[in-house]
Amino acid sequence: MIVRRNLKLKMILHYTWRQLAYYLFLSTSIVVLHDIYEIVIFNIPSYTIAALGTALAIFLGFKNDHAYDRWWEARKIWGLMVNYSRAWTRQVTTMVMSLDSHENEEIKAFQKTLVYRHIAFVNALRVFLRIKNTYNKDQSEMFEDDNTYADTKPFLSEEEYKIFCSQDNPPNYLLQQQGSDLNLAFRKGWLSDYRFVKMEETLVDFNDIQGMSERIKNTPLPRQYTFFSRVFVLIHCTLLPMVFVSELGWKTIPIALAVSFVFLALDLIGERTEDPFENRLEDTPMSSLSVTIETNLKEQLKESKINFPKKYEPENGIVF
Amino acid sequence: MIVRRNLKLKMILHYTWRQLAYYLFLSTSIVVLHDIYEIVIFNIPSYTIAALGTALAIFLGFKNDHAYDRWWEARKIWGLMVNYSRAWTRQVTTMVMSLDSHENEEIKAFQKTLVYRHIAFVNALRVFLRIKNTYNKDQSEMFEDDNTYADTKPFLSEEEYKIFCSQDNPPNYLLQQQGSDLNLAFRKGWLSDYRFVKMEETLVDFNDIQGMSERIKNTPLPRQYTFFSRVFVLIHCTLLPMVFVSELGWKTIPIALAVSFVFLALDLIGERTEDPFENRLEDTPMSSLSVTIETNLKEQLKESKINFPKKYEPENGIVF
Amino acid sequence: MIVRRNLKLKMILHYTWRQLAYYLFLSTSIVVLHDIYEIVIFNIPSYTIAALGTALAIFLGFKNDHAYDRWWEARKIWGLMVNYSRAWTRQVTTMVMSLDSHENEEIKAFQKTLVYRHIAFVNALRVFLRIKNTYNKDQSEMFEDDNTYADTKPFLSEEEYKIFCSQDNPPNYLLQQQGSDLNLAFRKGWLSDYRFVKMEETLVDFNDIQGMSERIKNTPLPRQYTFFSRVFVLIHCTLLPMVFVSELGWKTIPIALAVSFVFLALDLIGERTEDPFENRLEDTPMSSLSVTIETNLKEQLKESKINFPKKYEPENGIVF
Amino acid sequence: MIVRRNLKLKMILHYTWRQLAYYLFLSTSIVVLHDIYEIVIFNIPSYTIAALGTALAIFLGFKNDHAYDRWWEARKIWGLMVNYSRAWTRQVTTMVMSLDSHENEEIKAFQKTLVYRHIAFVNALRVFLRIKNTYNKDQSEMFEDDNTYADTKPFLSEEEYKIFCSQDNPPNYLLQQQGSDLNLAFRKGWLSDYRFVKMEETLVDFNDIQGMSERIKNTPLPRQYTFFSRVFVLIHCTLLPMVFVSELGWKTIPIALAVSFVFLALDLIGERTEDPFENRLEDTPMSSLSVTIETNLKEQLKESKINFPKKYEPENGIVF
Amino acid sequence: MIVRRNLKLKMILHYTWRQLAYYLFLSTSIVVLHDIYEIVIFNIPSYTIAALGTALAIFLGFKNDHAYDRWWEARKIWGLMVNYSRAWTRQVTTMVMSLDSHENEEIKAFQKTLVYRHIAFVNALRVFLRIKNTYNKDQSEMFEDDNTYADTKPFLSEEEYKIFCSQDNPPNYLLQQQGSDLNLAFRKGWLSDYRFVKMEETLVDFNDIQGMSERIKNTPLPRQYTFFSRVFVLIHCTLLPMVFVSELGWKTIPIALAVSFVFLALDLIGERTEDPFENRLEDTPMSSLSVTIETNLKEQLKESKINFPKKYEPENGIVF
Structure with missing residues (x-):
């Protein structure tokens, strides 16, 4: 995600110079052919492109609107x-509890496991989503x-981490583990039937979050x-x-180049915005959100501030 | 669903050659009549089509926006x-349980039945939705x-499969069966009243998924x-x-053909995108999603990787 | 709802001939006055209607978008x-139950009552919504x-049917009856407190369905x-x-007529689509959906296929 | 809300005559200056207003779309x-109950209180929302x-009505009273814990309805x-x-007036539609909906038809 | 939020004078160069900017639509x-209760704590959101x-206030405290398991409200x-x-200036509307809403009107 208000020319040219070079060459050639060699074959009236306007507006508007929506x-x-x-x-921290005060330590450790596993999730x-799609790999x-x-x-515990790495769908594995632990807490009496189901509902919300992200990623x-x-x-x-x-x-050369650049930019911006999980500068800022979440959760666990992760700082006006 | 970035010319021509042939013939005829036989009757000023622009933009924008929404x-x-x-x-796997450890095997088998029947669902x-609508059958x-x-x-068990095949609405039959099994589990004490209702709620979500798909399919x-x-x-x-x-x-011939192709494409893309369950290359990728679901669910059941279905690979840049 | 891909000319003319006749007469008159009697007073430059374009696009786009949304x-x-x-x-069928097997028959009958009353609902x-609004009555x-x-x-039972017919809001009466029966089941012990509330929630969904339909109908x-x-x-x-x-x-005559027809069609289509519950060919297909629902529900009750209603078949490419 | 299909000229002129008079005066003056006094200073080429078209379309489209959305x-x-x-x-009527049949009368009275207080709500x-905003007061x-x-x-009971009138936010007071009565019913054993919470959830829905209405009203x-x-x-x-x-x-005079009227109408319609709770002819029909609700609720209470309010009849094609 | 119907010229010029000065200078220069020095190099045909129209409409429409949506x-x-x-x-006030009347005072105090802490939240x-983003700081x-x-x-109690101020995310701390207090009430028997979970759900709604606000603020x-x-x-x-x-x-000077102003305004309005939590005149009226909430809640607690906050009055037609 870009946060600086003005884009740098260098950044813009990095993604457009190839096309701009083509349009520069094209308009120069046409001017030279027309004005110097007096070849008028390329000369066409303005209403020919006006007829294209409608269709172009629909295509470009479509692409940008839906790219942004995604x-x-x-x-x-x-x-x-x-x-x-x-x-x-x-x-x-408030719904998993034991009325037996001897279990206090055990409960605390258990609560920490559930919260840390969630940070892992x-x-x-984030990592699962940032794996580049094959059709986006060739862009520098x-x-x-x-x-x-x-x-x-x-x-994660060492053992859990090992299994986690071997899974086909690692994040889903962690949710399954959370479910098993809720089942355990229920059997131990730390959760009533009702609170068990309530927390399972929160896990379903995480299923939704994962699935919705995968949908955008894979479609x-x-x-x-x-x-x-x-x-x-x-x-x-x-x-x-x-x-x-x-x-x-x-004057055709600067003006055609300027107008072409506008359309080029419109198309390219849509192209770049449509895939928000490709580890690019337009990405959803999952890295910084992960830091925020980790900080908030540790604060809720009343951990000391020393344990908090380093604050996320944008570099080059970009937040990943 | 098409995943490759560039469409192949062959694919485009397969769906447009008939119309393009018409426009080629039309513009050639007009040029010949006008320039060679000097018949000027077909000569009209440009503002006549400009007047159509508004209406065309609304129709085409409408068709494409709503086709995409579907x-x-x-x-x-x-x-x-x-x-x-x-x-x-x-x-x-976490909410159906027995406190009597003798029933462990039985519970496991029961859980597998519920999950496998869901994969069947x-x-x-997918199959139910991919049956072509009569009004789409004549397209090659x-x-x-x-x-x-x-x-x-x-x-599915053999017996269940047989009944399943004879039903008017087979997927709905499977949901009804899941409901009966929840009722059974409740009677056996494997589900509390509360967990029973919670799982029934998840079945309602599947009712919604089926019904929403049918809505798009049939309307x-x-x-x-x-x-x-x-x-x-x-x-x-x-x-x-x-x-x-x-x-x-x-020059009328190439330019009219190019502009016509743009409008033709706009209309045709809308036409092809609007029905996402017709077993065509623009379809919702239900086949690959079915594979993903089967893999995930078997992993959650902790089945061995040998049982997993083969990974879905796109062919010709198309995912079904 | 129209399902055939191509509209019939006869159908189109049925709804537009009056206006087309007006435009035919108008353009012919103007051509005659201008070309034969050389009255140039009706001759205006093209940018006068261009200035109307913006406003017309907004109005027509508005009407069609929102008509379709409705x-x-x-x-x-x-x-x-x-x-x-x-x-x-x-x-x-799965949540209303008795642990006393003597009541099995009684429960079955009770379940059937609840499901049949729902089919009645x-x-x-459907009938309640299809009563024509006074301001739509004069269209043939x-x-x-x-x-x-x-x-x-x-x-419905005979007695219930009689009361039903005398109500100000008959569908709402049936929902109230369903509620009373749930209360009865609860008192008899066939529903736990929790399952009672769950089923009441489903009744609220039907309240929503009815109320949302009434909103579109009456506004x-x-x-x-x-x-x-x-x-x-x-x-x-x-x-x-x-x-x-x-x-x-x-040439003014055919071209003006063609362009007028496009705008006319745009306006008329919006006009016809905006009211989906008026017993017209563009209606929401409530009749066919009622048949689908009746079939599905009887199948879930495991009734014999003989009892199923006749399959709904579109006539003239129209599904009501 | 206007229900008649055609607006009356009188109604249209009531809201536009001032501006139309201005445009009539303006175009007449320009024609007189230009044609009679031959002052050509006001003569400008058509592309100057074409350049405004884009911006105007965005503004007018924006205003009307969002006014309608509101x-x-x-x-x-x-x-x-x-x-x-x-x-x-x-x-x-179905969830508040006592298993002690002596309390039947008391329960009935209590149910009626809850329903009547809701009609009062x-x-x-409606009254709370129809108080005109200061910035809309000067329109006739x-x-x-x-x-x-x-x-x-x-x-309402007499006492409750008195307190009600003295509140800063009267409708919210009634919801608070409903909550207190649910608490009472729970303490009396007429509501189980679970049904108590369910009905409280319905009250939250009314909070939402009130709050959402206030949002549109005040923003x-x-x-x-x-x-x-x-x-x-x-x-x-x-x-x-x-x-x-x-x-x-x-001919400038009639044509400029006609085109101006179209833009004027577009702007004014947006202006009038945007505030739906101002006691105007474009209002949300809260008065007629209140009558509908009162009728439905009394019917559900099985009250005699004599008690029903008079049917709401539109006057001048307007439903308030 | 601006509530007055007409904007003051002074306010408009405050935000646009710099650009207007540039356009005034530009068009004057061009007129002088063209008409006096007869330098025709800056003279270009109108269809060059017409070609830009499509792209500009998409960009400006996009910016304004999405700014408004935010x-x-x-x-x-x-x-x-x-x-x-x-x-x-x-x-x-209705779900936290004790059946032991000796605890009445204690319950009341506890209820007040929960409600007051919510006002603090x-x-x-509001304060948390109104901290200006670095990239908006340089605007006067x-x-x-x-x-x-x-x-x-x-x-807040003094001690709670101190901890509150030291937190990384102060509002989230207050929600965590509310949760702890619900846990306390549950342990004391003032909340049943079921009502505990219900109130926790309301806290989740506040999590959502906070998180959604942060999303708009930070993206x-x-x-x-x-x-x-x-x-x-x-x-x-x-x-x-x-x-x-x-x-x-x-005449180029006034007309170019007027048309430029229209586009300038369109762009600037989008720019100003897009960030609704920056302590500016276009802000979401959080200050006035905070006053409304405090008043309503104290009224629900049946506090005397003396304790109510002063009514919020707009100044200069602006509500913060």
């Missing part, structure tokens, strides 16, 4: 993660973040829309200098 | 299927997937919109070469 | 009816469906929008031939 | 009021409805949008006759 | 705060409101959209006088 839904999902993480911790899901990125399952190690915006929007922007911007050249002469 | 809702519904399948399995619903498809009720056989986008959008694109693109011909001459 | 919401509501009907039946609500319809309260008779799209969209389409299409006449000559 | 949300909220009122009454909320209205707290008197559409849309329509329509005058001559 | 969602979240605050208070969240504001944690002091609208919309408005409005100058002469 991005914002991803952020909402991880917002729920924050909310329910806090709720889960409160429930663990949050980090595990200016900024990336580190994400490995080892981040969950401090929050790209329909390619039929994104592919054609790219193609039609190309067609439209290729026709642009042909429309401009007869009246504008050499 | 598609994305379908994907959301099946995302819920993933989430609740995992939750159901956790609930089965997932596959049954490049890619299709196999879907038969036999896929559910390994997950086409209002024909009044899709029919007229097709007709008005035809009118608009038929007028295009008449507008272009006087100024553009033979 | 229609789709109505369909969603009746989708919920399907889902919860199945859930209700499962709950009735579904049909009652090509196709209509029969809906009378007598459809509920087979599912038209704000007239300020639908009235002015009709008026402004009229103004726009009346100006059209005046813009075309000077350059197009007699 | 209006429709208000209607949905009051739809929930209908649904939950029926549910509350059913819950009161519905009416109280053609139609208004009577709303006073005295409407709740028949449904106008952001003034930055509504103010500028008014200003920009004024700028746009003031430029219109200057664009038309050179080519259209005296 | 603003309105923020308002909805704080509406929920109102609703659940009332519900929480009713639940505290509301104020704490005409109006601001005071927000300090000291506002919560009257509602700006994607900079890729807001940055480019600013840049493209600049490009578009810089080209405007070049288009106008050849035909309009000195």
Whole structure:
């Protein structure tokens, strides 16, 4: 997620220079052919591109609206993660209890296990989601973040960590473990039937959070829309200098380039925003949210501030 | 669902060549009539089609927006299927229990029955939804997937499978069976009153998933919109070469064809996206989701990895 | 609901011929006055109607988007009816029970009463909603469906049916009766406190379904929008031939008619789609959904297939 | 809420004559200055207003879409009021009970108190919401409805009514009273712990209904949008006759007036629709819904039809 | 939040004078260069900016729609705060109880603690959210409101207040304290298991409210959209006088300025609306809502009106 108000030119050119070079070359060629060699074959009236306007507006509007919707839904999902993480911790610390004061220590340790395993779940899901999709692997990125399952190690017992790493779906394994522990607490009498079910409901919320994230991760915006929007922007911007050249002469070059850049940017922004879990600068800020969650939960466990993770600081105006 | 970033020309032509041939013929005829035989009757000013722009934009925007909404809702519904399948399995394994350790084996078998019947339900619903609607049967498809009720056989007892096949609504039958088994567990004391109701609530979620899928399957986008959008694109693109011909001459042919293709594509993409359960390449990826669910659930049952289904691999960039 | 892919010309003309006749007469008159009598007073430049474009797009887009939203919401509501009907039946058959096996017959009969009364509720609500609003009564319809309260008779006791018919709000009466029966079951010990409340919650879902349907039925799209969209389409299409006449000559007639038809269709489709419970061909398919529900519920009650209602078959490509 | 299909000219002019007079005067002046005194300073080319089109479309579309959303949300909220009122009454009559048949009379009276107090709540909320906001007070209205707290008197005990009138937030007071009565019923043994909580949940739904209504009432559409849309329509329509005058001559007057009226109407309709609780003809029909609720609830209490309120009849095609 | 219907010119100029000065200078220069020095290099045809129209409409529409959505969602979240605050208070006063009348005083004091701590939570969240984001700090504001944690002091015990101030996330601390107190009440027998869980659910609602507010606060609208919309408005409005100058002469200055102002306003309004928790005049009215909540809750506790906070009065037509 970008937080600085102004984007740096360098960052913009990193992602657009190839196309801009093409449009520069194209409009220069057309101007040269038209004005110097007087080849008028590329000269077309303005209403030809006007006819494309409607279709282009629908495609580009579509792509950007739905890309943003995906991005914002991803952020909402991880917002729920924050909310329910806090709720889960409160429930663990206030609803799991024993009326026998001898068990106090045992209960405390048990509560800590449930909360730490949850922190592990949050980090595990982040790592699970940040594995790049094959169709996004070939793009070179200016900024990336580190994400490995080892981040969950401090929050799991050694044995659990080993099994965890061998699973097909590691985050789901942790939820299953939480369920087993609730079952255990119920059998020990630390949870009534009713509180057991209530806490299971909170686990279902985490199932939802994981599943909704996976949905966005594994389902790209329909390619039929994104592919054609790219193609039609190309067609439209290729026709642009042909429309401009007869009246504008050499001014065609800067103006066609400027207008092309606008359409190019519109298409590219949609393209970059649509996948919010690809370890890129437009990502949902899962790393910083993980830090927030860990801090909040440890505070709720009344741990000393020394144990808190380091505050997350944006670098280059980017929050991962 | 298409996952590859670029569509293949062959795939595009498979669905558009007939219309493109028409537009090629049309614009060639008009150019020939106008330039060679000097028949100017087809020559019309550009503002005639501009007047159509508004209406066309509304129709095409409408069709594509709502087609996508249907598609994305379908994907959301099946995302819920993933989430609740995992939750159901956790609930089965942690909430159905006996305090009498002699019943351990029996409980385990019972839990497996409930989970396997759920896998059967997932596959049954997929097959039920993939039966083509009569009004979609006449379209020839490049890619299709196999879907038969036999896929559910390994997950049901022989007797249950037989009754299942004879039902008017097979997936609903399985939910009814799950309900009966919960009733049984309650009578045996394996479920408290409260946990019984909680698990019944999860079954209601599956009712919702099935019903929402059926709604999208059985209710086409209002024909009044899709029919007229097709007709008005035809009118608009038929007028295009008449507008272009006087100024553009033979250049009318490539440019009218290009612009017509853009509108054609917009209309066709909407048409193809609107029905997400028709066993076509744009489908909700129910086959791959079924595999994911089966794998996750078996992992939650702690089955050996040998029993897991084969990983789903996209073919031709398509996930069914 | 229309299911056939192509609309019939006859159907389209039934609803538009009056307006088309007006536009035909109008454009012919203008062409005659302009070309033959050389009266140029009706000749106006094209940017006058361009200035109307923005406003017209907003009005027409508004009307169609919200008409569709109403229609789709109505369909969603009746989708919920399907889902919860199945859930209700499962709950009735698995959650109402007696541990005393002597009561088995009595319980069965009681369960059947609850399910049959629910089928009556579904049909009652359909009939209740299909009573035409006074402001829609003067439109002549090509196709209509029969809906009378007598459809509920087979599912109610004679006495209940009589009271039912005398009520101000018959469907709500049935829900009240369901509540009374749950109270009875609770007193008899067939329902625990907890299961009683759970089933009452399902009744609240039916309250919601009924209330949401009534909301759409009784609240038209704000007239300020639908009235002015009709008026402004009229103004726009009346100006059209005046813009075309000077350059197009007699070609004004077919082209103005075609363009007018597009706008006319856009407005009319919105007008027809906005009220989904008026016993018209664009209606929410409540009749066919009622048949589906009855079949599903009887199947869940394990009744013989002979008792099932006849499958619903679309006539003329229309499902009511 | 307006229900008649066609608006009366008188009603339209009541709200627009001032602005129409201005535009009539303006365009006449410009035509006179231009054609008679030959002052061409006001003559501008058409693309100057075309450049405004984009911005105007966004502003007007924004205003109308969100005004409608507010209006429709208000209607949905009051739809929930209908649904939950029926549910509350059913819950009161079936879930509050005593196993001691001596208390039958007492229970009946108690149930009636709870239901009548709820009718009072519905009416109280209506009156509370219809108090005009200070910034809407200076508009003169053609139609208004009577709303006073005295409407709740028949449904409350005398003492309760007195306290009710002295409260800062009267409807909220009634909900608090309902809660106290549930507490009482619980202490008397008429409600189990579980049913107590269930009914409290229904009260939370009423909190939501009240709070959501207050949100719409007290938060106008952001003034930055509504103010500028008014200003920009004024700028746009003031430029219109200057664009038309050179080519259209005296025809400028009717055509500029017609086009201005369209934009004026668009802006004004948004302005009127945005506040649905101001005792105006576009209001959410709370008065008629209150009558419906009272009738339904009395029917559920099996009261005689004589006690039912008079059916609500629309006057002048308006339902309040 | 602005409530007055008309904005003051002074307020508008405060935020736009810099840009307006630039456009005034620009268009004057171009007119002077073109008309006096006859430098025609800046003269470009109108279709160059028409080509930008599509892209600009998408960017500006996007920015304003989503800015408003954020603003309105923020308002909805704080509406929920109102609703659940009332519900929480009713639940505290009717569901926490002792059957031993000796404890009456103790219970009352305990109830007051829970309600007052909730008022503290509301104020704490307001203050927490109004801390300006670093990227919004450099904007000078005409109006601001005071927000300090000291506002919560009257509602917390001294000791709790001290710990509260030292927390990393103060509002979350208060919810954790509420949970601990519910646990205490449960152990004392003032809450049944079931009512305990119900009230914990209400606390989860407050977790949601806090988390949703934090989400909007900490996640700006994607900079890729807001940055480019600013840049493209600049490009578009810089080209405007070049288009106008050849035909309009000195009239270019007022008209270009007026049109530029419209686009400028559109962009700026979006920019200002998108962050609803920045202590600015467009803010969600959290200060006034806090006063409303405090008043309602004290009324529910039946406190004397003397204790009520002073009514919130808008100043300069602004409600904070």
